[in-house]
Amino acid sequence: MDFKFTPEQEEFRKQVSTFLDDEIKKGLWKPEIDGWIMGYDPSFTKRLSDKGWIGLTWPKQYGGAGRSFIDRIILTEELLKRGAPAACHWFADRQIGGSVVKHGTEEQKAFYLPKIIKGEMYVGLGMSEPEAGSDLASLKTKAIKKDGYYQVDGGKTWTSGGKHMNYLYLLARTNPDVPKHKGLSEFVIPIDLPGMTKGLIKDITGGEHWNEVFFDNVKVDAKFLIGKENGGWGQIMEQLGYERSGMERLLANYPVYEELVAYVKETKRNGKRLAEDPLIRQQLxxxxxxxxxxxxxxxxxxxxxxENRAPEWEASMSKAYSTGFEQRLANVAMEIVGPYGQLKPGALRAKLEGHAYHSYLSSKGYSLQAGSTEMLKNILAQRKLGLPTE
Structure with missing residues (x-):
């Protein structure tokens, strides 16, 4: 088995690394935990766009680069390793644009894709509801078809990217009279439609990434429907494959790892460097x-x-494993740093720039986002191993 990259892939990684390292040296931004969801920097997104690094895998005819998913993983790996502030375009680039490429009309491709590629379209994810999280098909937000539009009523919670979004990806029930998986449809809509309101949700770290969104007789033009009416469940399963398989599921708090390695090399306890402690060496x-x-x-x-295959069970397996790693990394960081790990970024005696604090608190939710670990294990058991549902 050959794990080596091609010379072209290695050269691409070098280009990305050099660009990002130069950005950091110039002081344009500082590495941060969860930069892919917390780091909103429109100017950085525009610079990535100028490099041609948004829409990397999309067809050239729509403005994409027509490159491989391996290239895209290389790009996102380097972004995440450096804690780059890539949140503005992340969801649109990771999953919404790909869904439009596959299921959208030519008019929709011409409308949405250039906006995403230029770094002008910030998309929030309107999926979860108070009673529909891991059991997403239980959602109750309705989109009832009228004359040329859909009337949307209901509400979404834990809307990723909601604070800064100018468009919302919306999963809604367009047919309430069929089994729950069969009556769902996807929309990508502007967030300034009359009747739409949103409220901020602060997370346990004080972060302001999440929102709740409410719809009161909102008229959504039929042109914003993506794919087939009532065909949204199959489409969302494809999209969740992109979401669950992203390198961010492994490296969201990666800066903590490098900072932790540097910390144990530099810090002494009882007269010896922490790096000489066999337990710490084993943990790292x-x-x-x-x-x-x-x-x-x-x-x-x-x-x-x-290979043009939907990574359903593969994505579930990698996401379940990777979020477990992120949680273990956060736990080890707190154990090694000790009470200093409770200090927030900016605190006088904070270690690891306060990232241990953020990483530890944030990581508890990693195994819930985009499907709980328990649910993902069920997918793997049933769809790969062929085990019975009961």
Whole structure:
């Protein structure tokens, strides 16, 4: 089995790394935990756009670069390793644009894709509801078809990217009279439609990434329907494959790892460097092994997508494994740093720039986002191993 990259892929990684390292040296931004969802920097997104690094895998005829999913994983890996502020375009680039490429009309492709590629379209994800999280098909937000439009009523919660979005990806029930998986449809809509309101949700770290969105007799033009009416469940399963298989599921808090390695090399306890402690060496060595294993999972999924196959169980497996790694990394960081790990970024005595605090609190939700670990294990058991549902 050959795990080497091609010379072209290595050159691309070098280009990305050099660009990002130069950005950091110039002080244009500082690495942060969860930069892919918390780091909103429109100017950075525009600079990536100028490089041609948004819409990397999309067909050239729509403004994309027509490159492989392996190339895209290389790009996102380098972005995440450096904690780059890529949140503005992340969801649109990762999954919404791909769904439009596959299921959208030519008019929709011409409308949405250039906006995403230029870094002008920030999309929030309107999926979850108070009573529909992992059981997403139980959602109650309705989109009833009228004369040329859909009347939308209901509400969404945990809307990723909601604070800064100018468009919303919306999954709604267009037929309430059929089994729950069969009456759903996808829309991508402007967020300034009359009757739409949103409220901020602060997370446990004080972050302001999440929102709740409410719809009161909102008229959504039929042109915003993506794909087939009532065919949304199959489309969302494809889209969740992109969401679950992203390198961000492994490297969201990666800056903590590098900071932790540097910390144990520099810090003494009882007269000896922490790096000489056999327990700490074992912990960090184990994390490195798990990290490399997770990377292989992610690149396997990318190969699957390059073969034009939907990575359903593969994405579930890699996501379940990777979020477990992120939680273990956060736990080890807190154990090694000790009470200093409770200090927020900017605090006088904070270690690891306060990233241990953020990483530890944020990581608890990693195994819930985009499907709980328990649900993902069920998908793997049933759809790959063929085990019975009961």
């Amino acid at each position: 060595g184990q994390l490195k092994i798990e990290l490399e294993t997770g990377r292989l999972f992610m690149y396997r999924v990318a190969l699957t997508m390059d």
